[in-house]
Amino acid sequence: MRYFILALLPFLALFLQSTIFRTFSIHGAIPDMVLVLVVFYALFNGARKGMVYGVICGLLEDLYIGRFIGINSISKGIIAYIVGRLQVNVFKENFIVGVIGVIGGTLLNSVLLFILSLTSFEVFNLDHSIFVDMLYQGIYNTLIAIPIYVWYYRSSSRGLLREVGER
Amino acid sequence: MFNFLRKKGFWTILVTSLLLLVIMKLSSSNRQEITLLEKLVRDSYSPLQTGVDKLEIGINNISVGLAQKKEIEEQIGALEIKNNRLSLENQQLRENRAEVERLRSLLAYKQAQQDQYDLEAARVIARSPNNWYKVITIDKGAENGIAGGMPVINPNGLVGRVVSVSTNSAQIWLITDREMAVGAILQETRETRGIVEGMGDNGTLRMINIPYYSQVRVGENVISSGLSETYPPGIQIGSIQAVNKESNGLVLSATVSPAVDFNQLEEVLVIKKFRKIEANGNKGA
Known part of the structure; x- marks a missing residue:
């Protein structure tokens, strides 16, 4: 059941990002729920598992978008690895940890996408709008991160996402 | 010092990263056909997305239904x-x-x-x-x-x-x-051929390669030139919002407000x- 939920979550996140969240965008920016999920998974499961989950979730996003397949996979894999390495020394009961992880993840994701884009894009107009989008996405991600973190924490400790061996 | 080279995880990450970078490069250019896996992912989403669209229409209809x-x-x-x-x-x-x-x-x-x-x-x-x-x-x-x-x-x-x-x-x-470019012309004067390109912002386009002597005016309509094989001629793209001089002094660029509310x-x-x-x-x- 745990794995089914973990597989369903990025699928659902992409679905919401491409439909409902577009109606409720902030200055045209929408949240990156897939990134939020990857950050939380890495926080609770460590660097190795987090990186695998990040790569898989990113790949799903890439396949849906169909452009520069692998770009989100690499960036989300790297973010999950870094979050997973840093999570050992933090107190996960506090939702601020999740929020900081998401803000850091959003900034890093934008930087990584930008760097990776430079290696591939043939025509790519860069201007300040990318950074404006990044700012609004950061705010949006933070807003949705709080309720998702509360649910994720509960679910990981005593709900559907609890590891079987810990029962 | 190089002990990490003996670790299986290192090689897995390296091979996966290289593989993804190659796929990224291959999928960066315009492709006419998408892979079976991409088709599968998109086809699995489209019924759900159509459902949401119908639901939205339904909700709108209910609100209207209250009054005639x-x-x-x-x-x-x-x-x-x-x-x-x-x-x-x-x-x-x-x-x-x-x-x-x-x-x-x-x-x-x-x-x-x-x-x-x-x-x-x-x-x-x-x-x-x-x-x-x-x-x-x-x-x-x-x-x-x-x-x-x-x-x-x-x-x-x-x-x-x-x-x-x-x-x-x-x-x-x-x-x-950001990757789109359309061959464009000014509707009234017809003198200027340029390229309208996207800026990744739904409210702004940019027309480039306008000669410095062009009489381009604010408010003028920009239409597709039809010189490329892709777009038919005469389709409204937007209107000139502002004209800017490029740093080289040889060409102008213009900010174009799109005709379509994206x-x-x-x-x-x-x-x-x-x-x-x-x-x-x-x-x-």
Whole structure:
């Protein structure tokens, strides 16, 4: 059941990002729920598992978008690895940890996408709008991160996402 | 020192990263065909997205239904059709007027053939799931005769181009996408040929390669030039908002306000066939 939920979550996140969240965008920016999920998974499961989950979730996003397949996979894999390495020394009961992880993840994701884009894009107009989008996405991600973190924490400790061996 | 080279995890990460970078490079150029895996992912999403779209329509209908639903619906439907038809006619007439003036001034009037489009109406069921790309997904795909490269319009003007198609959905890159460029011309003066490119922002386009001596004015209409194989000529792209001098001093660029409201885009028309301009200026099939 745990794995089914973990597989369903990025699928659902992409679905919401491409439909409902577009109606409720902030200055045209929408949240990156897939990134939020990857950050939380890495926080609770460590660097190795987090990186695998990040790569898989990113790949799903890439396949849906169909452009520069692998770009989100690499960036989300790297973010999950870094979050997973840093999570050992933090107190996960506090939702601020999740929020900081998401803000850091959003900034890093934008930087990584930008760097990776430079290696591939043939025509790519860069201007300040990318950074404006990044700012609004950061705010949006933070807003949705709080309720998702509360649910994720509960679910990981005593709900559907609890590891079987810990029962 | 190099103990990490013996670790299986290191090699797994390295091979995966290299593989992904190669795939990324291969999928960066415009592809006519998408892979089976991509088709599978998109086809699994499109029924759900169509469902949400219908749900949204349903919710709107319920709210309207409280007050003389049927009558208002009929009126709105008729007015929308009329409005769309008039907008298209208006766009065509503006283009025709400019054309007539041009031909009169040359004293060599020649009967111009109307562009004939084979159109397919489609609903927008989803948008880009991230902020980097300006992409929409429509509810018509290969089953409805949609193919990659087809131009997409709405009654207000040019929307974009079909980039990839799955069985029952198609992905369209909007002209506001950072990778999009359209050959354009100023409708009134016809003197300036330039390129309109997307800035990744739904409210702004940029026209580049305008010669420094151009008499480009704020408010002037920008239309597709039709010189490329992709877009038919005379489709409204937007209007000039501001003119800027480039640092090299040889060319100007202009900020263009798009004719289409990309944030409110619900229905589009895919041009399945259109007459293309021949090199001698005549239009042929």
